[in-house]
Amino acid sequence: MEIERPLRFEDVVELNSNYHFRWEEPQQSHVLLYPEGIVKLNPTAASILERCTDGRTIDEVAGALSYVYAGANLRKDVLKFLEVAHAKGWVRIKP
Numbered sequence: 001m002e003i004e005r006p007l008r009f010e011d012v013v014e015l016n017s018n019y020h021f022r023w024e025e026p027q028q029s030h031v032l033l034y035p036e037g038i039v040k041l042n043p044t045a046a047s048i049l050e051r052c053t054d055g056r057t058i059d060e061v062a063g064a065l066s067y068v069y070a071g072a073n074l075r076k077d078v079l080k081f082l083e084v085a086h087a088k089g090w091v092r093i094k095p
Contacts, residue, residue: 007083009059009075013052013091019048032090034070039090052091058082 007013007050015021020033029045032039041049047068051061085091 012094014094
């Protein structure tokens with residue numbers, strides 16, 4: 001059993017296998033599908049989760065988004081969102 005700890009910038013997170021991340025045309029947004037329902041994501045949340053699927057650290061995800069958003073420092077915002085996503089069970093720390 002994994003001991004719960006705060007996320008760190010050097011962590012790599014991955015989508016929990018109970019969730020499926022995809023674009024839903026009827027919703028006109030990215031969503032997380034899971035057995036009990038659906039979570040409609042705003043564009044920023046979708047951008048963060050999309051970048052977490054390829055083995056990047058949280059710091060690398062924040063850096064990639066910073067580039068997209070004209071150099072804005074997004075480290076704390078990305079970490080905070082992923083902490084919430086981790087608490088909700090959407091993502092887990094990749095071993």
